[in-house]
Amino acid sequence: MSKRRYFGTDGIRGRANSHPMTAEVALRVGLAAGKLFMSGDDRRHLVVIGKDTRLSGYMIEPALVAGFASVGMDVRTFGPLPTPGVAMMTRSMRADLGVMISASHNSFADNGIKLFGPDGYKLSDEMELKIEALMHEDLGQGLADADALGRVKRIDDAQARYVEIAKATFPRKMNLNGLRIAVDCANGAGYRVAPTTLYELGADVFPVGVEPNGLNINAECGSTHPRTLSEAVKRYGADIGIALDGDADRLALCDEKGRVIDGDQIMALIARDWAKRGILTGGGIVATVMSNLGLERVLKADGLTLERTQVGDRYVMECMREGGFNVGGEQSGHLILSRHATTGDGLIAALQVLAVLVESGKPMSELAAQFEPVPQKLKNVRHSGGNPLADKGVTDAIAAGQTRLNGSGRVVVRASGTEPLIRIMAEGDDAKLVNAVVDEIAEAVKAAG
Known part of the structure; x- marks a missing residue:
């Protein structure tokens, strides 16, 4: 290419x-x-x-x-x-x-x-x-x-059209009456459509991050800063918190106690629900190399597969289309539900979770515990340019880390596609070892400049 x-x-x-x-x-x-x-x-x-x-x-x-x-x-x-x-x-x-x-x-x-x-x-x-x-x-x-x-x-009327499309993905015979929902729209593209959709479905909506001024998008709010949502959930006594990012294609959730729920748990929840309802296709889901090993294990226990791709929701979608999957996404909260959308959609993914919440009658804290995450550490190291991943010291450190994990975990090191960062991730059952492996690779990247 x-x-x-x-x-x-x-x-x-x-x-x-x-x-x-x-x-x-x-x-x-x-x-x-x-x-x-x-x-x-x-x-x-x-x-x-x-x-x-x-x-x-x-x-x-x-x-x-x-x-x-x-x-x-x-x-x-x-x-x-x-x-x-x-x-x-x-x-x-x-x-x-x-x-x-x-x-x-x-x-x-x-x-x-x-x-x-x-x-x-x-x-x-x-x-x-x-x-x-x-x-x-x-x-x-x-x-x-x-x-x-x-x-x-x-x-x-583009926003109104989208609201109607989003509402149509929620079960017709179900509503959100009596549910208290905090929603953080990151002062971004979803600042009107997300609260409106939830309100029209019957929820008591407590919006934050809905006063954009051109400069405050994603500023200490939204899915990449879930503390704001967590505080809002506690402040308003909400049953669930929903956070979108600046263009509303990414999702983070909080349970009623303010604890953050990442994309892996959300994917597991939706996939297992859809499998029970007979609407999951492809025999499993698609996620990236960054998704937790615990997700792979819980799906395997249910007889479902986890196909992994390189990082980027476009690659997830390509794999989904090739394999006939209708659930895929990233740990970061890009969730693609091709039954309803052609790209990641934070609001529509949230509505699928809300449908399970309403139907089950269980608190979100219970639904969020789909699997026990394997200890995982991610560290970003900024560099001045070039290709640190080609440095011999870095490649040796990566190989040494993989050897130390000895088949009980994974090491993923990649360059960011949007910033001058090297992203280092390791996971395994031994948290102390995982931390040591990431730190050693990070030091090698820093030394390479």
């Missing part, structure tokens, strides 16, 4: 107003992607664009719109809308392309561009490489004539 200059594991991402997250690059993306998805026939071609609440969205969106319109594509903008909502609307509006402007769980200073095909799925590596190639051609070629420029409109 050719080297990717712009696209990482989840679209293009970077610090706003610095390369590659500039208005110029966004314009080039619009021009290039527009040309690629214009089929050459006489019909009108359509691209839909959503965004989260970052200040820089006001810079990136117009640049994309200009690029698409200049090659003759019609544009529909949604304003703030969860990433999965953009994917859904791409399909339902029969658009040729969907775009989400977001840097997901990163701080406001970053932004990103994610692209979806007409089927609502993230573009393949091959398609992203084609866009990159077009971005470096003479973009003055192939522009539309003055009378064939794209037309741009705002879709004002």
